Amino acid sequence: MTNSELTAEAVATGVEELFSGLGPVRVVRPLRQGRNHASWVLESTRGQLVGKVLRGQRGAASLERLAEHRRVCEHGVAVPRLLAFTESSDAVAGRPLTVLEYLPGMDAEEALPALEATAALEVMRETGAALAQLHQIPVDAFGDAVTGLSPISTSWDAVIAHRVGTLRTAYRDVADVPGPLIEEGLGMLLGMAEDVSAVAEPAVSHLDVYPPNILLDEEGGFRLLLDLEHLRWVDPVMDFVKPAMWMFPDRPKWAKAFAEGYRSTAEWPCRWTERLAVATGLELLTGVEYWTRVADHAMREDYVRRLHAWVGSGGADHVWSMISSATRCA
Known part of the structure; x- marks a missing residue:
């Protein structure tokens, strides 16, 4: 799966697999894409979430950065709350997948x-x-x-x-x-x-x-x-x-x-x-x-x-x- 072949439905599937108890996850809309990531707003039984796929980061670097994101949240800095992440999701061709809270704005x-x-x-x-x-x-x-x-x-x-x-x-x-x-x-x-x-x-x-x-x-x-x-x-x-x-x-x-x-x-x-x-x-x-x-x-x-x-x-x-x-x- 190339970057151009990455689909919102694949991300929704990956989020379902990563985050148990969500029920069916439905794609709402894409968010602005960056050079190294693509994100979608998703609807779930826990409300709206953001599913984000990191395109270029794998291994220790991506895991340490996500763990640091969580530490930043714990210190009360105004950043989105990190709910779950995995170094490799089969649904998105082994790329890192992150689930964040969605806040309108x-x-x-x-x-x-x-x-x-x-x-x-x-x-x-x-x-x-x-x-x-x-x-x-x-x-x-x-x-x-x-x-x-x-x-x-x-x-x-x-x-x-x-x-x-x-x-x-x-x-x-x-x-x-x-x-x-x-x-x-x-x-x-x-x-x-x-x-x-x-x-x-x-x-x-x-x-x-x-x-x-x-x-x-x-x-x-x-x-x-x-x-x-x-x-x-x-x-x-x-x-x-x-x-x-x-x-x-x-x-x-x-x-x-x-x-x-x-x-x-x-x-x-x-x-x-x-x-x-x-x-x-x-x-x-x-x-x-x-x-x-x-x-x-x-x-x-x-x-x-x-x-x-x-x-x-x-x-x-x-x-x-x-x-x-x-x-x-x-």
């Missing part, structure tokens, strides 16, 4: 353009506060390279050095990449990480915060952070990179409200600017390799453009510089 990407300005700012504040709450969940060390959730080091620069080595190896197998730019970026990343390692502390991080992964309630208020498939133990400043890339361009008021919400729940990270430079560089250098390898030419060109700007500015090119007065370490 609106995709933020679709809903935000229609909201009043003050309502949109409140969504940003509450999203920032939810992210800060996630970052308060205790972890002992930065995560390993495979799952991101097994403790490997208490030193952020050691983690970055390992990532740089892995990226250098990966780039050898990728054709048509801007070699000098990549090498300059990797060297910059190593030096910047060593500079901030003393203040960077590990935290549970979402790593995919942008509008499609934010659920609003039916009145347009923040409800949940969605899609926790990228959870890792990293420097929490990593979680500010994608909002800057995909939510805040030309919207400095949104960025400021997001920062206000974060600070209402947790202290702002010390040496913010320097740590953000590291986080941005790691995202871009990882992304150029990934988007080139999977042949997504539009995303590759976007990341290459951003990487040129990051390298050329010495790591200072990011939207958060517009709100520096609101983001000083307490």
